[in-house]
Amino acid sequence: MLHERTINFKSQETTVTSAHSYGSAVPKLFAAFTAIAVIGWAVSIFLTGVHFWVLPLPADFDVTGTPWAVMTSEWAYVMGIPLALMGGFYYLTTLVLSGLWFQTRHPLVLKVLTPLTIIGVMSSAFFVYLQLFVIEAICPFCLVSAVATVLLLVLELVMLRMSKLPPLRELVRDARSALDRKGLTWMFLLFIIALLPVISFWFATIIPAPGS
Numbered sequence: 001m002l003h004e005r006t007i008n009f010k011s012q013e014t015t016v017t018s019a020h021s022y023g024s025a026v027p028k029l030f031a032a033f034t035a036i037a038v039i040g041w042a043v044s045i046f047l048t049g050v051h052f053w054v055l056p057l058p059a060d061f062d063v064t065g066t067p068w069a070v071m072t073s074e075w076a077y078v079m080g081i082p083l084a085l086m087g088g089f090y091y092l093t094t095l096v097l098s099g100l101w102f103q104t105r106h107p108l109v110l111k112v113l114t115p116l117t118i119i120g121v122m123s124s125a126f127f128v129y130l131q132l133f134v135i136e137a138i139c140p141f142c143l144v145s146a147v148a149t150v151l152l153l154v155l156e157l158v159m160l161r162m163s164k165l166p167p168l169r170e171l172v173r174d175a176r177s178a179l180d181r182k183g184l185t186w187m188f189l190l191f192i193i194a195l196l197p198v199i200s201f202w203f204a205t206i207i208p209a210p211g212s
Helices: 026-053 067-071 083-104 107-135 140-161 168-173 181-206
Strands: 002-010 015-023
Touching: 015 026, 026 067, 026 083, 026 140, 026 181, 067 107, 067 140, 083 107, 083 140, 083 181, 107 140, 107 168
Parallel strands: none
Antiparallel strands: 002 015
């Protein structure tokens, strides 16, 4: 069973009509996609909290072979920004797009998620390589995040295979219908809600403790 919808792409000279359809399982797969993105986001935010609240460790603390070796390595930061925080924004982006799809059912969302999830898997694969062969220590939470990125890509590819979508060029021309007021409002609210924990972590590090 397929859910079908027709989108009209209008320009000044011509009007092109392209139909797209989703397999009946796509909404359920998108729900699973969203749940996995939430798990990835929660793990990334937890690790971000560790960077804000726990690090740096005492100078005499031996991190060799422990997860702390991963979290305190030079590879755990990009231009001074914790990699975990960047991962949190990655998962937040997938969550925002997933929510946008549920609001609009626009096929452009599914198309955009493809390169995004591929980048996520490539980044995770590189970091897993670093853990195994360069840092020589494993961070369990990082592995959970890596598995989450793989699952997101698998679900994305399955949903693409089950769907009949117009060419990307036509979808981009109709991007406004995916970014209407309702869609933009949803994206903004979800972004703010997900950003609040990070802001709270940061404020907790700069507000003087009572009695200090």
